[in-house]
Amino acid sequence: MAPVAYNWQLTHDLDVFLARAGEFLRSRPAMHTVPLSVTDTLRRRGIHGFGAGVPVFGFLEREGTVRAAFFRTPPYRLNVTPLSGEEADALAVRLAEEAHSPPGVFGDRATVAAFAEAWQRRTGATVSQRSRERLYRLHLLTPPEPAPPGRARVATGADREELARWQGQFAAAIGEGASRDGGAWADDRIAYGGVTLWETPDGTPVAMACVTPLIAGQIRVAPVYTPAPLRGRGYAGAATAEVSRAALAAGAEEVLLFTDLANPTSNGLYQRIGYRPVSDFATYDFACDVTATAAPWPNRSPNDGS
Template identity: 45%
Template sequence: MSWQLTDDVETFIATAGDFLQSRPVENTNLLTIVDTVRRRGRNAYGPGVPIFGWWSTPGGRVAGVLVQTPPHPVIFSQLPPRAVPAAVEALGGHVLPGANLTADAVDGFVAGWRNRTGVRTHIVRRTRLYRLAALTPPPAPPPGRACYAGAGDQGLLEGWLLAFHDEIGERRPDDPRGMIEDRLDHGGVLLWEDGGHPVSMAMRSLPAAGTVRVQIVYTPPVHRGRGYAGAVTVAATREALDAGVRDVVLNTDLANPTSNALYQRLGFRPVEDRVIVEFTT
């Protein structure tokens, strides 16, 4: 049993692609990251050389993976217990800004990494992955309608994207324009308009192994409390279902009870919890 690392996304996909697609709900974030690097190049998320890794059993079966796209934390799939301390050793020659692991594995990896490198660690965010069971729209939707964002909305979307990251305390994307353009290319941004003016947005990932993730649901503070976020989430979810995907998922910040309650009312059910930890010298 051992970890193997590479900086080549095609080698990673050839080896670990079947593992990723075997659990597309739990691996939704990893599938999106790998697809984005494959389509947009190794620096799609920022400068620096990415790391791709897989944990193999003695029989050669892949049973866990990791991906790190600098300057972002390394993100792990669900892992067998033995893979956690072994990951500390395998990544020992790298400088990591942080780690994103399932709640049952985070303490073991973080303690091992702290002991090995001497870094300080602190929890940035606790998240929950939800999967749609049965879509349950609000009984009284807000006024307005959903529509696809277009090139003319680029500036608005960039501003909202940056505001979203600032609000949740997450690093801003290095290339917000490129990120928005990538979403617009596949109709991946829905707006809710009221009175002809955009008041909320929801983005969605490209389908991966029959799964789409609704993400970056944002309503400017001045428009909150009117049901726009729920309405645009329902619209994005319906759009994905109409396209024929098997599962629709989303991630939430567990520190935000409002969004967690909203998504459960809309028919999403918990799948797994994760913890994002930052490392500092």
């Protein structure tokens, strides 16, 4: 039997990528929630919606059917859909050939472990696991009782400055730095009603819960943030319950969220609200000079075939 060929197709054209891989992404909306929401953001905000770098997209087609995909929006990590070990290895080879040097990878746990091993073997990268996350799906919404004093409301333009500041604090808290413009992030979320604030009876905002737009029947809650001095009072849980209720009312068939498995507090909170585990994901960081280690494969311009 002839060996299976894993011919990854690369492109910088979002429309080409969605025309070829869009149906595949929509076929598993929970597992593909990140590529669905990121490509939706790029369509709304433009190809530089996540930074000045040019995104790269890719898909793996066999017998006329797309069975895997990836994307990267610089300066962020590679994001991959579930892959077999052979598919992950073939992707590592293709990206090394094209002199791509992602700073890391995010995806389901088994896939990114296989890709990280292949990337290290193919490029000499230093590889380290950064975090483990769990994807949850809302099963039966159970709002926390009693709710903290106050109410939920959708953020407006008047909240822009505070939202931008909180987004920066959230990014710093998870170790991502300030690589995105907080004001642009706030503008985008406000435009589609994507931020809900919990405010105290005197009208002071104390927490936010954000959601992605409805796409392929799914909405993802992300991020949820309470400033450090205000934590432990139930604000985040109340805000999350409210955006979850609103997502269902908006017609979402699946309401999803990720949690850091190193944070038992948030994992316990979301399960009490009614979320149940779907799958485990992980993030790996890479440190390497791909241009110095890609010599075993043919040198090709990064623009060839992409």
